[in-house]
Amino acid sequence: MNNLVGHKSSLRWAVHISVAVLVVLWLIPTLGLLVSSFRTADQISTSGWWQALVTTEQNVIMRTAKPQDQQIIDGKYVIEGMLFSSKKSPEILAWGVSSIAIDDYIPGETAKLRKGGEISLRGDGYYHMVSDKPFKGSRGTRVFVKASMPPEFTLDNYRNVLFDPANVSGMAKAFLSTLTVAIPATIIPILIAAFAAYALAWMQFPGRALLVAFIVGLLVVPLQMALIPLLKLHMQIGIGKGFLGVWLAHTGFGLPLAIYLLRNYMVGLPKDIIENSRIDGATDFQIFMKIILPLSFPALAAFSIFQFLWTWNDLLVAKVFLFDSSGQTVVMTAKLVELLGSKGGNWEILATSAFVSIVVPLIVFFTLQKYLVRGLLTGSVK
Amino acid sequence: MHPALQGLLTITSVVAVCLSYYYLSNWFLDNVFLPARGKYSNRNINLANQIRPWLFMFPALLILLVYLAYPVLETLRLSLTERHAYGDEWVGLANYAQMIKDQKFWEAVSNNMMWLAIVPALSTGFGLLAAHLTDRIGWGNAAKSIIFMPMAISFVGAAVIWKLVYDARPIDQDQIGLLNALYLFFGGDAPQTWITKPFWNNLLLMVVLIWIQTGFAMVILSAALRNIPEETIEAAILDGSNPWQLFFRIKVPQIKGTILVVWTTITITVLKVFDIVFAMTNGHWNTQVLANYMFDKLFRANDWGVGSASVMVLMLLVTPILVWNVNNARKESQ
CATH class of the missing domain: 1.10.3720.10 (MetI-like)
Structure with missing residues (x-):
């Protein structure tokens, strides 16, 4: 039967491709929800689930620790820590401290902060803020990061x-x-x-x-x-x-x-x-x-x-x-x-x-x- | 008591009660009421055999009468009465008149008609396409499983799945809904909140049901396609027909009956569609349908009269299919 009808190979390919398209169309909506259920709230709301499957370049806004966590080292006020809390940390390509210029600096450079003091950021997300005067305010400083994010999934939602x-x-x-x-x-x-x-x-x-x-x-x-x-x-x-x-x-x-x-x-x-x-x-x-x-x-x-x-x-x-x-x-x-x-x-x-x-x-x-x-x-x- | 335990207990006791009912009633019939002994043994056996079917059917018939037949009559009665604190008042067709004046009712009717025109046709069409194509390739069964899978997903689950697809974010953020991402990718100017856009939102709700029902159509039509006698196909090929002719002139006419069955089955599902609309839009933005209109009237407005009247409209719409089914069944049994 098949060799009678399907002797045209172009037709056979058309059949394979059409079925593949149908299958993908029917599977994708469910897949989207399944993938989303393994992402954090942040990830879901800042990028499409299809981007979660591959390493992607993304612009994200992170915050440093709050001023209340600052320490005094050698007479200077210091805040330090990691920008990303996850274990598999993204690789930072460029960063900035102002929303107008989000990729002014490359990892390893030091930037002047508008409210005084300076901040340096390494490629793995480690930051070091230092100032002569105490840091003020209730929230951490905003850091704009262009990073290549590896796929990352969590079971926390289910837990x-x-x-x-x-x-x-x-x-x-x-x-x-x-x-x-x-x-x-x-x-x-x-x-x-x-x-x-x-x-x-x-x-x-x-x-x-x-x-x-x-x-x-x-x-x-x-x-x-x-x-x-x-x-x-x-x-x-x-x-x-x-x-x-x-x-x-x-x-x-x-x-x-x-x-x-x-x-x-x-x-x-x-x-x-x-x-x-x-x-x-x-x-x-x-x-x-x-x-x-x-x-x-x-x-x-x-x-x-x-x-x-x-x-x-x-x-x-x-x-x-x-x-x-x-x-x-x-x-x-x-x-x-x-x-x-x-x-x-x-x-x-x-x-x-x-x-x-x-x-x-x-x-x-x-x-x-x-x-x-x-x-x-x-x-x-x- | 924990409900799960209560459930387990109920299952065991219901099964025990059912089995002992069937066993004991039989035993009673054969040994006490009409014993197959003594002078009247033959007459008793015959009588017992005439009574026995009714013993077997009694629980089923009782439940069918109380849970399906009686409600039809009671709903008809309710649709003709108005509820008051002092009792029901007979109002004739007043509820129907009130319903006909309700603009939401006509919105529901016209949307339902649109659903009826589109969903069964597309589901059957896609189902036929999928059945025809998957039967001809090696990995066809795997493909069938995937297309059939949404059948197992609840309407509410499907509503959540598709709501993510239709999600919209402000233009300065990354889109998380696939539809808007594609829309922008192909040159759309701004992300759309699809489910609040009249006309389009109706179609998008229908997509959910088509996605669910296509697998059903595919499974049944694929079995029908495989039952087509080989000789008719071989003869057509020898006579030089091309694949299109083979499909539309030889195969489709031979499974016309099955296509009709699939079409009517999906039609009934469409008429009763409730969960999808209820979960996704709740009838806002011009997406009302009869089943949700009825739910609104019965359980939110607490207006049993108009609610029952709208159910009667639903009943009226399925009646042709009911008559057709019953006729077919009677023809078969003769």
Whole structure:
């Protein structure tokens, strides 16, 4: 086939290049966020993430230590230290002490300070300020530096977002809440749907076709329909806005797809096995538990992945059915929206929190992709 | 109690309750209620077999009725009533009339129409392109994984990802958003705050959903492309058709049905799109859509009447697809 169609090598190259372009387009947005989550707040806000991957020449503004740190050595006032706090220090190409002339000096030279005294700066960022009179003011002196910055990454954002007890973003707690929502909301509907799917696939009774049609119809009912009526119902029967309510809601919204997928799969199972065991005296319950369930594993796996991704990633259902004024039960998606609103500029927190919430679905996706694809195909290609 | 522990307990107890319900109800049916012994054993077996399906389906049906069927009717009722402290008052179509006069509603409707016109078409188009191209190269499966990956990312996560792409900084600073960096690189005069620019911001929000849905379209269309009978393709090649003709005249017509399924599935997703708009603009700057309009009315304005009326509009829009799906399913089962 390929040698028939693809004998033109130019065409083959065009295919390779087009796919490469698509892949890059699809990957770059996520990559940007991932790279950003390993950069400091300063780095994120002063340069694009794509510059973090290679050594780049950048103009940065740094400050020396504050005047309160000055020492008196041989009757002169001295402030000294390193401009950059990081271990892998950038190499300074040129520097200056005024915003109009930011590259007046090369490393090793000494510059006169406007307020008196002088400063010298080495290529590795070590500075030495000296003056006859004490340095005044509450802030350090500004130093303009043109430096070649090597790529530098940090895990501090993750440490801060996940493990810092004083952390405002509370992502660790939200992670647990999401987990608490997602797991039961995945398991309960599978169990209930599997029995119903078996009945709809292998048991004879009047009205079966009508029921299947009913479920197909429910597949597309927008879940927005259910928000207010169910919230009212939950309040009336005392479930309130807790985890139980979210589990039930997710079960309800997931059931049509679960029954539909599982029924489509079970209908295709070999008839002989089931008929034979009926003749051998097995009850429907035994057939279901011992034959149908094990054989339906691929479909069960496919649906669990769908439902897990859906419940993990959901915002609307959690926002409506799960609310606790103390904020103990906020899920990660809701937390992210909150951060987008209140800390729109704090990309280091936002990027890291987003990645914490994305990483579990991505692991599930890459390890179980085979089942997911198979499930999609039973679900929609007919 | 810790919620995680509570969750674990609930899972075990729910699974136990479910299994024992199915087991015990079966046992009861076969041994106590209609035992397969004695004078009526045959009649009992037949009766039991007629009841059993309903035992198997009862929990599922109960949940479907309470969680999906009842809300449709209740929402319809709410859309025709006004909430007062003393109770609900029947107001006929007043909520709908009020909604039609709301300019935000029309903004939402027209934006939704734009989403409907653009997102399913582009997602399906890119999906078809990706499916066709990746099937012909050695590293196609790896490429597919990458294009499919956004499916696993939440709408909110995607909103954060793309908000960084669209970020704008003042002109005297380095841009940290890729879009503005490219815009300036290719000769743009000043960085733009893209998500506050009407019209363009709508398109940029759509890009997020297209980015997510293309992988879905690709996976399904790629399976359909592989199912095309080889003979039709070989015959076309022998007859001298070029790759373009082969694709558009031979392959695409044979997977028309699947394209339609993909298109309608994405259409439904588009109609319900909420998270992306909610997280990125919250409907400001002319980006309102129906699902977010509804959320605004229901949970911010606390106006259940108009909120329910807007949900009914959403329901009305999916109804053609619902009818079409149900018809297809019935045709198949016959």
